[in-house]
Amino acid sequence: MRIATWNVNSIRARAARATAFLERSGTDVLAMQETKCTPAQFPAEAFEEAGYHVAVHGLNQWNGVAVASRHPILRVHDHFPGQPAFGDPAVVEARALGVVIDVSGALEGAPGSPAPAELTVWSLYVPNGRELDHPHYAYKLEWLAALRAQARGWLDADPAALVALVGDWNVAPQDQDVWDMAAFEGATHVSAPEREAFAAFAEDGWIEATRARTTNYTYWDYQRLRFPKNEGMRIDFAYASPALEARITSARIDRDERKGKGASDHVPVILDVR
């Protein structure tokens, strides 16, 4: 089966592109970020007509996460336990959606055991951070640390679980993940604390599944001809539980989705799972 993650930058502006992507790519489960709408505003019909179930979380015009799945959705979490709040008044924003999917019959059985019945996909939109001295940056680090603590518990509770932590991590973990490190002097996304917060997941056993399998940027700013000049960033990633990692056969970044009129500034990141 095929799993993808994509920061769509408004699903209302991108619904036709999204369903076209699903059809073109053969994606079974799509995690979306920055849907920028409430559930009532979400174009669920477009996905349902294409044969997908949807789970949606959104509070207003900012953030927003969703999952579309060809397989039945069993359970939905609209935040993770301990997810930090932000703002005045502080609000737990729509940045994490955990969806448990019935994948019975869709994946291979391991030797001596039946095929797995459930896959959990978390669609994550990590806070941007804005500036290194902005409260949003501290919020970003808290958010990543809180997610790490929860996610470690998920692995401990069930080492055989198939879990994917996918989305827009808003961190460029390595220097080659931006086109020019000099352009990011003093900026967010490349700072040591952010990179350490991202790398910490690997210390707990999560495996970032795209790094070893594909190379490309996943984001190009709309401004200053960043895409024509290929001045991008690699900030969308997929951390897999060990049991899921063992089933991943390939990964791909759909750079072509950035082309043409009406593109999101991010492109889909795709995993094939057996």
Added chain:
DNA sequence: ATGACTGCTGAGAGCAGA
């Protein structure tokens, strides 16, 4: 070419994005 963004809200600029 010393330039060159997009989406949302609400009706005009301002915020957010990274």
